[in-house]
Amino acid sequence: MALNNGTKRGVFLALLILSVALKFGFPVQAQGRPVEVRILERWVDRTVEVRIPAGTSVQPGFAGNGRLLIKASESQLLLNGNLVLGPELHIGRPVDSSTFEIHWKGRKRKYPGMLRVRAESDQLVLLNVLPLETYVSGVVSAEMPESWPLPALRAQAVLARTLALKGGDHPGGRLCDLTHCQVYAGDRNSDAVHVAQETRGQVLTYRGALIQPLFHSTCGGERASNATIFGGAALPYLQEGTDPYCDGSPHAAGWSVRVLESELAHALDVDQLKRLEVIEQSQGGWVARISRDGFPMTGYRFWQAVGKQLGWGVLKSMRFNVRHEDNAYVFEGKGLGHGVGLCQWGAKGQADKGIPHARILGSYYPGTTIVHR
Numbered sequence: 001m002a003l004n005n006g007t008k009r010g011v012f013l014a015l016l017i018l019s020v021a022l023k024f025g026f027p028v029q030a031q032g033r034p035v036e037v038r039i040l041e042r043w044v045d046r047t048v049e050v051r052i053p054a055g056t057s058v059q060p061g062f063a064g065n066g067r068l069l070i071k072a073s074e075s076q077l078l079l080n081g082n083l084v085l086g087p088e089l090h091i092g093r094p095v096d097s098s099t100f101e102i103h104w105k106g107r108k109r110k111y112p113g114m115l116r117v118r119a120e121s122d123q124l125v126l127l128n129v130l131p132l133e134t135y136v137s138g139v140v141s142a143e144m145p146e147s148w149p150l151p152a153l154r155a156q157a158v159l160a161r162t163l164a165l166k167g168g169d170h171p172g173g174r175l176c177d178l179t180h181c182q183v184y185a186g187d188r189n190s191d192a193v194h195v196a197q198e199t200r201g202q203v204l205t206y207r208g209a210l211i212q213p214l215f216h217s218t219c220g221g222e223r224a225s226n227a228t229i230f231g232g233a234a235l236p237y238l239q240e241g242t243d244p245y246c247d248g249s250p251h252a253a254g255w256s257v258r259v260l261e262s263e264l265a266h267a268l269d270v271d272q273l274k275r276l277e278v279i280e281q282s283q284g285g286w287v288a289r290i291s292r293d294g295f296p297m298t299g300y301r302f303w304q305a306v307g308k309q310l311g312w313g314v315l316k317s318m319r320f321n322v323r324h325e326d327n328a329y330v331f332e333g334k335g336l337g338h339g340v341g342l343c344q345w346g347a348k349g350q351a352d353k354g355i356p357h358a359r360i361l362g363s364y365y366p367g368t369t370i371v372h373r
């Protein structure tokens with residue numbers, strides 16, 4: 001078939017763009033579309049220092065070296081003491097080769113890609129914009145130890161990509177860098193980069209739609225359904241089930257914690273707490289509802305309240321029983337996390353036995369299919 005002029009011109013332009021891209025290292029299709037992640041919201045408030053390599057683009061431009069002291073003043077930004085003209089600062093570009101370092105309160109982290117900064121009522125909003133596959137490898141690095149077997153890392157990569165494309169539970173589908181979405185800390189190890197490349201484009205779907213890729217650290221042998229933990233309609237691929245593979249986890253054997261009555265009352269924002277009872281539990285022991293002095297609340301709300309007030313490590317999971325002892329409550333439980341979807345230690349256990357990532361994912365999300373996006 002003869003090419004018409006328009007097609008020829010199109011082919012020529014495509015070749016031209018490709019040759020420019022190869023020459024200058026632009027990410028044309030090579031790193032996927034950009035993802036936007038709000039970073040360090042819990043850590044950074046009014047001021048931050050950003051360090052950039054020489055030649056990094058900063059918009060609006062400024063005269064200075066590679067140290068940017070940025071401050072929020074109501075809804076305006078100050079850069080090295082000067083008012084920024086415009087609502088946002090754009091530092092770097094959303095490609096792998098662009099990097100920046102954030103320093104705050106004696107700590108620092110290095111990130112790939114671009115940083116967008118704006119001020120919202122005296123608070124800095126930091127957004128890291130980076131290629132999809134770069135983000136995927138960043139999540140795998142933060143969510144699983146580098147020493148873990150590759151099939152487990154591959155499974156985590158597919159989940160990370162699925163959530164990135166589905167979008168987070170924040171305005172505009174934006175992602176945060178915490179467990180709430182999935183942990184992301186900028187840095188990437190080489191195995192994580194490797195598995196992101198190997199699984200490139202793979203996402204998990206149920207009847208053609210991206211799944212809700214919930215996962216947790218350790219179920220301790222019994223997983224929970226989404227309905228038990230979060231309420232609402234039960235999703236067919238997030239049902240409860242057994243898991244014989246996570247007994248290598250340090251959290252599988254069981255844990256016990258004693259919390260003073262008064263501490264628990266404070267966490268639940270009540271004056272006193274005379275009786276605490278689990279009133280609804282899954283077969284595996286995951287708490288759906290709990291009653292405090294006759295008032296029922298969801299297990300998840302209880303868990304969140306205790307986590308926020310007393311620390312997230314106190315009640316490691318929602319799989320527990322509770323009893324009263326003197327002036328305290330004793331919780332005895334198993335596992336770490338909410339127990340829904342993939343169990344990370346179970347995925348490691350399966351990978352140690354040579355089970356490939358597609359089968360690992362199939363075991364935790366029955367009825368789902370890996371497709372390429």
Ligand SMILES: [Zn+2]
Pocket residue numbers: 168169170175176177178180181182
């Ligand atoms: Zn989030």
Ligand SMILES: [Zn+2]
Pocket residue numbers: 218219220221222243245246343345346
């Ligand atoms: Zn498990």
